[in-house]
Amino acid sequence: MRIDRVAFAAALARKDINQKKLAELSGVSRATLSAIRGGKACSPDTAHKLVQVLGPSIIKEEV
Numbered sequence: 001m002r003i004d005r006v007a008f009a010a011a012l013a014r015k016d017i018n019q020k021k022l023a024e025l026s027g028v029s030r031a032t033l034s035a036i037r038g039g040k041a042c043s044p045d046t047a048h049k050l051v052q053v054l055g056p057s058i059i060k061e062e063v
Contacts, residue, residue: 001047002060003036011054026053 012022019037023030026049036042036050050058 001044002041002062003047003050003058004060005037005039007058007060008037008050008054011058015054022050022053026050 012018017025019030019033022028023033028046028049032042032046036046042050047059
């Protein structure tokens with residue numbers, strides 16, 4: 001799955017958390033978060049963990 005990089009950054013700012021805190025809250029490693037922020041795809045399980053913390057707006061629609 002792809003995470004929308006802009007929506008991801010906006011959600012972090014809106015929640016006022018950094019990647020380290022997101023890693024703690026979601027259970028996703030900081031390395032994985034960095035890869036996602038850089039545009040890499042992630043597993044549905046990882047996306048689900050991030051959605052639980054940041055909300056569904058971070059999911060990029062696949063066309």
